[in-house]
Amino acid sequence: MWEQIQANRRRSAVLISMMAVILVLLGYVAGEALAPGGGGVLGLGVALIVFLVRLAIYFGAAESVLLNGAHAREIQRDDSPQLFNVVEEMKIAAGLPFMPRIYLIDDPAPNAFAIGNKPEKSVVAVTTGLLHRLNRDELQGVIAHEIGHVRNRDVQFMTLAAIMLGSIVLLAEIALRTMRFGGRSRTRSDSRGSGQAQLILLVVALLFAILGPIMAQLLYFACSRKREFLADASGAQFTRYPEGLASALEKISAAHEPLSFASKATAGMFIVNPLACAAGTDDSSSIFSTHPSTTERVRILRSMTGASLADYDAAYRRAKGAGVIGSTSLRDTSSQTIRAASAAGPIESRADAQSAARRAFGYLTVHCNCGLDISVPEGYEQDTIRCIRCGSTLPIPTASDAGPKDVPLTYRRTSEGWESLRCACGRTIQISPAFAAPFIRCNSCGRQITVEA
Amino acid sequence: MSIVLIVIAAAVVLVLLWVAGAYNGLVRLRNQLENAWAQIDVQLKRRHDLIPNLVETVKGYAKHESGTLEKVIQARNMAIAAKTVGERAEAENVLSGTLKSLFALAESYPNLKADQNFLRLQEELTSTENKVSFSRQFCNDSVLGYNTGIEVFPKNIIASMFNFGRRDFFEVKAETEREAPKVSF
Numbered sequence: 001m002w003e004q005i006q007a008n009r010r011r012s013a014v015l016i017s018m019m020a021v022i023l024v025l026l027g028y029v030a031g032e033a034l035a036p037g038g039g040g041v042l043g044l045g046v047a048l049i050v051f052l053v054r055l056a057i058y059f060g061a062a063e064s065v066l067l068n069g070a071h072a073r074e075i076q077r078d079d080s081p082q083l084f085n086v087v088e089e090m091k092i093a094a095g096l097p098f099m100p101r102i103y104l105i106d107d108p109a110p111n112a113f114a115i116g117n118k119p120e121k122s123v124v125a126v127t128t129g130l131l132h133r134l135n136r137d138e139l140q141g142v143i144a145h146e147i148g149h150v151r152n153r154d155v156q157f158m159t160l161a162a163i164m165l166g167s168i169v170l171l172a173e174i175a176l177r178t179m180r181f182g183g184r185s186r187t188r189s190d191s192r193g194s195g196q197a198q199l200i201l202l203v204v205a206l207l208f209a210i211l212g213p214i215m216a217q218l219l220y221f222a223c224s225r226k227r228e229f230l231a232d233a234s235g236a237q238f239t240r241y242p243e244g245l246a247s248a249l250e251k252i253s254a255a256h257e258p259l260s261f262a263s264k265a266t267a268g269m270f271i272v273n274p275l276a277c278a279a280g281t282d283d284s285s286s287i288f289s290t291h292p293s294t295t296e297r298v299r300i301l302r303s304m305t306g307a308s309l310a311d312y313d314a315a316y317r318r319a320k321g322a323g324v325i326g327s328t329s330l331r332d333t334s335s336q337t338i339r340a341a342s343a344a345g346p347i348e349s350r351a352d353a354q355s356a357a358r359r360a361f362g363y364l365t366v367h368c369n370c371g372l373d374i375s376v377p378e379g380y381e382q383d384t385i386r387c388i389r390c391g392s393t394l395p396i397p398t399a400s401d402a403g404p405k406d407v408p409l410t411y412r413r414t415s416e417g418w419e420s421l422r423c424a425c426g427r428t429i430q431i432s433p434a435f436a437a438p439f440i441r442c443n444s445c446g447r448q449i450t451v452e453a
Numbered sequence: 454m455s456i457v458l459i460v461i462a463a464a465v466v467l468v469l470l471w472v473a474g475a476y477n478g479l480v481r482l483r484n485q486l487e488n489a490w491a492q493i494d495v496q497l498k499r500r501h502d503l504i505p506n507l508v509e510t511v512k513g514y515a516k517h518e519s520g521t522l523e524k525v526i527q528a529r530n531m532a533i534a535a536k537t538v539g540e541r542a543e544a545e546n547v548l549s550g551t552l553k554s555l556f557a558l559a560e561s562y563p564n565l566k567a568d569q570n571f572l573r574l575q576e577e578l579t580s581t582e583n584k585v586s587f588s589r590q591f592c593n594d595s596v597l598g599y600n601t602g603i604e605v606f607p608k609n610i611i612a613s614m615f616n617f618g619r620r621d622f623f624e625v626k627a628e629t630e631r632e633a634p635k636v637s638f
Contacts, residue, residue: 081573085580092492093587095485095595240590433567 007325009232012157015223019164019216023047026168027210033205036198046174053165058163063123064117070261072103080104083131086140087124090147093238100124100150109257109277110134111271114146114155122150127259133251141235141245142252145271148234154227158268161220168216171312174211179206189203217288224268224290229324233312236250236304240339242312246301250288253277253294299443308336364420366394366426397421409449423447472508475611482599484622486620489592496584497532497545503581504529507574511555514565521558527549545585595619 024047031043065360076085083102091099100114102123110130116122124146134142150154179202236242250271258275267275267370268290276291296319309325316324364376370390384393397411411421419431425445439450508522528551532544556575559565566572600619603612611617 082580085583088581089580089587092584093591095489095591097488104564238587284526 006078008152008154008157011223012161016160016164016217018156018219019161019168021214023051023164023168023171026171026175026208029201030171030179030205030210033198033201034175034178037200041176047167047171049175050171051164054163054167054170055160058166059159060117062159063117065260066113066115066266067103067123067125069266070107070125071107072105075102075104080131082136083139086136086143086148090140090143090238093144094147094151094234096147096151098122100147102126104128104131105261107260108132109259109274110252110255111259111262111274111277112146112271114149115269116150116155116160119150119156120155122155124150129255129257130252133255134248136242137239137241138248138251140239141241141248142240142271144235145231145245147238148231149227152227152230154215154231158227160263161223162268165213165216165220169213172213175205177208179209195387221288221290225292228297229300229316232301233309233316233325236301236307236312237309237336239308240336242301242304242307242338246298249294249298249301291449304338306336307338309311311336327410343435364396364422365418366396367415368392368394393424398424409447410452411449412452421449423449471607472611476615478600479602479608479612479615479617480492482595482602483617486592486595486599489588489595492588493585493592496581500578500581500585501529501533503574503577507555507571507578509566510568510571510574511559511565514556514562514568514571518558521551521555525555539577549582552582 024044025046027043027047028040031046033041035042047259075083079100083104085419087100087102087332091102098120100116100122101124105125105127107127109128110127110133112124112126112130114122114124124143126142130142131139199287232245235245239245249272253276256278258278259270262270262274264275267273272294273289273291276289276379287386300312300319303318304311308327312324313325331442364380365373366376366385368374368387368390369392370387372387372389374385374387374394376385380396381396382396386393397414397419409424413419413431417433421429421431423429423442424440427442427444429440429442429449431451435451437451439448441448499617504525508526511518511522525548528548532541532548535541535544559571559575602608603617603619
């Protein structure tokens, strides 16, 4: 276990220092080319400042930017006991000393990611679409993959690498622009003797400014793909059931709904690249991909003969010709037998997901006669809403507020399934299909609402 | 002369540093191992706590199955009373078996299967069972790492110096646990 983390740390250190070398060289050479004798040091200073500023801005913010952008809500055990249990199981299997926080994202596209600027404050986020589609074994596989990222310290490391990459791109941009303007002004004042050396340096700097970002990107993407394989390996090791993750990956990549909040900058964080998923190009993988092709990941997982890291390494070796997990991590692992599939089916999971989403997001659902269910967000104040499909005006279900405050409100149920209504105080109240009591109490104003069947 | 002294001193310091590092590494492995053992206890305790609730819920729907319910309660009490590790593993295995037959029995009571409370308890118990086996799994992975750690060449000297002994694997009778539940009506 510790071997794996240490091997990862060593590899991360190598990658980060290679990127640092690119950053430093770029800064120095560009500076020296623009202002010979002393400019190099200035360039170094600029490179350092660019990096530190970006580090200060992004390292702490990456988490909140992604979670806020996705409208993710933290959920507790009571909101989705099954999801909570699965995360807890994988936390135990990975031997993590802390429990990650769990966030739910209301999005029909199935996907998941792990984030957090400290391992102890890690967050595992899943979409409601994922919970709808997967059964317990598959969900366990996905969570194990994410916990694998947390355990292998991938989250912090990939954030750092992304910041480094951004700094290199920005610095190259600055260098290229200054060279255009600076170069022009110097041709007037330069003497011919030093011009020769100056020109060579300028060409070298130009090459660095153009090739540096590309090399840094290649390094970054190669590393990102490798980390996905390693997280898959950890996923198989924790669950002892590679098929769960394999079948989940298939289901996720088969879904073509676009994930509304995914962008190029965040695509690398997810279990399957959401942009490639939506575009249907998920089967191909190039040197500029953040993720390996899903077909290949599934094939490797399915060809595993056991469930340990060594088994994954052997399967990877059969598919690609070389191993993926360092020999130090494999030293004390032997083959492990794959467990049997569990009996828990998807039905529980679906009801669970629905109730979790309803509780977490507080949507009020209005059913239109044209067949559309309209989700009214919390805080919507008008009494009616227009159906976006057929245009008819629909009343928002509200507990009638005829009398003074101490007179109980009433609400008449219209169906057997989930229903939502608005209390007179504006709070959305959800009534589950299992609700059988004669009245319900509003959580915010405390009024009692009589529910008539 | 002084160079030789410096070299010797440097070598001694390096060896001491290595010893400290190796010792800390072994202590960390041992703590991880003990923590994994403690986790199993936590989960088994939780299972014992959940069972009375489950039995009460099932009673409401399946009054005629008092025999099976009685067996579950008996197995639970046996598991709580067990003293030695061997006895305990045995009793917990029996308990797992009786729980399985209880859930199999629920299949023939549609009303029970629709009960929210029952579904909740079933999920909790399934998950607790999973957690026990994942704790065991992590425990055995840790034992493997620890035993290799104290046996490979330079570290075994440290291990014998500070009395790091071999640990046993948490043995389970996988066959009995995986066996399909025997349901008798």
